[in-house]
Amino acid sequence: MAAKPIRIAVLKFSHETVTFLPYDTTEADFTFEGSPAKGEALLAAEPRSYLGGFVKVAREFDGVELIGIESPLEAKTGSGSGWLTRDTYEHFVARMIAGIVADGPFDGVYMALHGAMAVRGVPRPEAELARRVRAIVGPEAFIAATFDPHGNEDAEFLRHANLAFTVKYFPHYDDYLQGERAARTLVRAIRGDYRPATVTIKVPIISPTVLQWTGASPWMDLVQRALTWEAREPDVYVNFFFGFPWADVPDVGMTFQVQTNGQPELARKIARDMAEAAWRKREALVHTTKxxxxxxxxxxxxxxxxxxxxxxxxxxxxxxxxxxxxxxxxxxxxxxxxxxxxxxxxxxxxxxxxxxxxxxxxxxxxxxxxxxxxxxxxxxxxxxxxxxxxxxxxxxxxxxxxxxxxxxxxxxxxxxxxxxxxxxxxxxxxxxxxxxxxxxxxxxxxxxxxxxxxxxxxxxxxxxxxxxxxLGTVRLEGLPYETVDLQAYYPYGNPAFEIPD
Ligand SMILES: [Zn+2]
Structure with a gap:
C-alpha cells in the first residue's frame, strides 16, 4: 500500500548576531547572486550542511515532496555584523510566509536556523518565525528545525515547533548529520510514528565561545553524555546549546532540550541529568583554554x-x-x-x-x-x-x-x-x-x-x-549588556540553580 504523499516546505533563515557590533545587518547583506534562493536552488544550496543532510534523507522516503520556499542564504558579512534591523527580518519572513501560503498546504515544515539571530524589537526571532509559520500551516502540521550549538534558545521555540536538532561538536562537524536526523524524524512524525514529547531546561551558565571547544573536557564529557543517552534510549535526541554570549538577548546562555517519542517523563529525566551534570562541572567548563x-x-x-x-x-x-x-x-x-x-x-x-x-x-x-x-x-x-x-x-x-x-x-x-x-x-x-x-x-x-x-x-x-x-573577549564583564544581567549567570554571579519537579 502506498503511503499518503507528504509535502514538506523547506526554508532557511540563519544568522549568528553579535549585538555589540556597531553596524546593523540589513537586507543587502543577505542579497547577492543566488540569494535569496527558492525551489531546487535552495534545496541544493548547502549540499554538505544541514540542508544537504535534510534533503538527502527526506528524498529516501517514497512519496515525500520537498518545496524550497524563498529564503536568504548565509549573509555576506558572516557573523561579522550586528543586529538585524526589524525591516530586514520582516521582509524575509513575509516572503517566506507568502511562499508557504502560495505553495501550501503542507504536512511539515523544515527550517534551517542558527539560534543566535538577534533582531531589533523581536526578542526571540526563531521562535517568532515558528509562531508565524504555525499560524499558516495549522496545528496538525509538524515543524522541525536544525540549530547551531551557539544558539540562544529557551522553551519558546518548541511551543510553536515540534522538533529541533542541534549540532553537538565544536568545530561543527555534525551539521549534515543533524539535517539527516531532522528529515527522518519529521517524516516519521508526519506518518504518526514519532510523537514528539520534549523538555527544555536552561542552565544559568554563560561562557565565551573560545572556551566551548568540544575537544576538551568537560565540554567533551557533556557531548559524550548526550550521545550515551541517545544510544541507550531509542528515539531520544539530546540538544546541547552552549549559547552565544555576544548577544544582549533575553534567552542567552546554556540550554538543554530533550526529545522523546511520546515519553515526557523520560525527556524530563534526561534533561535534568544533562543540566545537573553541566552545573556540577561549571567551574571546569569556564576554564578549558588558556x-x-x-x-x-x-x-x-x-x-x-x-x-x-x-x-x-x-x-x-x-x-x-x-x-x-x-x-x-x-x-x-x-x-x-x-x-x-x-x-x-x-x-x-x-x-x-x-x-x-x-x-x-x-x-x-x-x-x-x-x-x-x-x-x-x-x-x-x-x-x-x-x-x-x-x-x-x-x-x-x-x-x-x-x-x-x-x-x-x-x-x-x-x-x-x-x-x-x-x-x-x-x-x-x-x-x-x-x-x-x-x-x-x-x-x-x-x-x-x-x-x-x-x-x-x-x-x-x-x-x-x-x-x-x-566585544569578543573572554572577560564578558567588560561588555555593555543592557538586557542580560550577568549576575544571573555563573561565573559572573553565583545564581542558585534548582530544577523544579
Ligand atoms: Zn556555532
Missing amino acids: IHQIAYGVVLAAQAVANGRTPVVLADHSDRSGYATWLLRAIVERPLSKTLIATVTDAEAVDALLAAGVKPGDPFDRAIGGRADVSAGAPVRIRGTVLRVTKGLGRNDGDHWIHVGFGDGNVLLLSRYLAQVIETRSLIEAGLDPDAFDVIALKSRVHFRRGFDDTGFARTILLVEPDEPF
Whole structure:
C-alpha cells in the first residue's frame, strides 16, 4: 500500500548576531547572486550542511515532496555584523510566509536556523518565525528545525515547533548529520510514528565561545553524555546549546532540550541529568583554554619558533569584525619572520586597490585595517609588495584577498570580508604553501582546530586577545549588556540553580 504523499516546505533563515557590533545587518547583506534562493536552488544550496543532510534523507522516503520556499542564504558579512534591523527580518519572513501560503498546504515544515539571530524589537526571532509559520500551516502540521550549538534558545521555540536538532561538536562537524536526523524524524512524525514529547531546561551558565571547544573536557564529557543517552534510549535526541554570549538577548546562555517519542517523563529525566551534570562541572567548563594577551602570545610564538616547535598557530579569537589590527601590530613590532597573517579585513582598501587595477609586483604602502569600531584598533601601515590577488573565502564574487609580502618572509592577506580560515586547504587554494611559514596568525576561536589542530598540522597553538576586553573577549564583564544581567549567570554571579519537579 502506498503511503499518503507528504509535502514538506523547506526554508532557511540563519544568522549568528553579535549585538555589540556597531553596524546593523540589513537586507543587502543577505542579497547577492543566488540569494535569496527558492525551489531546487535552495534545496541544493548547502549540499554538505544541514540542508544537504535534510534533503538527502527526506528524498529516501517514497512519496515525500520537498518545496524550497524563498529564503536568504548565509549573509555576506558572516557573523561579522550586528543586529538585524526589524525591516530586514520582516521582509524575509513575509516572503517566506507568502511562499508557504502560495505553495501550501503542507504536512511539515523544515527550517534551517542558527539560534543566535538577534533582531531589533523581536526578542526571540526563531521562535517568532515558528509562531508565524504555525499560524499558516495549522496545528496538525509538524515543524522541525536544525540549530547551531551557539544558539540562544529557551522553551519558546518548541511551543510553536515540534522538533529541533542541534549540532553537538565544536568545530561543527555534525551539521549534515543533524539535517539527516531532522528529515527522518519529521517524516516519521508526519506518518504518526514519532510523537514528539520534549523538555527544555536552561542552565544559568554563560561562557565565551573560545572556551566551548568540544575537544576538551568537560565540554567533551557533556557531548559524550548526550550521545550515551541517545544510544541507550531509542528515539531520544539530546540538544546541547552552549549559547552565544555576544548577544544582549533575553534567552542567552546554556540550554538543554530533550526529545522523546511520546515519553515526557523520560525527556524530563534526561534533561535534568544533562543540566545537573553541566552545573556540577561549571567551574571546569569556564576554564578549558588558556587565553594570552596578544603581546605575550607573540613572545610565546617567537619562543616556539626558536625551539623548533613550528608551525605555530596564533589565533586572535576575539575579532568579530575582521578589521582588528592588534595582532598584526604586535607581529610587526616584534618583529616575527615567516609569518602569515590571514586575514585583516579592510573593504575600503580592497575596493580602492581593485579599482586601481592592483597587480602582482606593485609596491604596497598603506595603513590598513582598524577603524571599524574601537575593538578593531588603529590602522597599521604596511610597506611591501603585492604578491597576488585571489578570490576570498566568501560565496559572493566581491570577496577578494590581496596578498602583500613584507618584512622577513611575512605575508599579509587583506580581505574584503571577515575571513575565518579553518582549513589549510583554503590557503593552498589561494596559492600559498602553509608549510612555508613558521607562524600562521588567524582570526578564529575554535573552528580553526578543524584544519590546524585535529589534522596534526600545528605543533604550537596559542589563543590570544587584546589587552582591553573588547566585544569578543573572554572577560564578558567588560561588555555593555543592557538586557542580560550577568549576575544571573555563573561565573559572573553565583545564581542558585534548582530544577523544579
Ligand atoms: Zn556555532
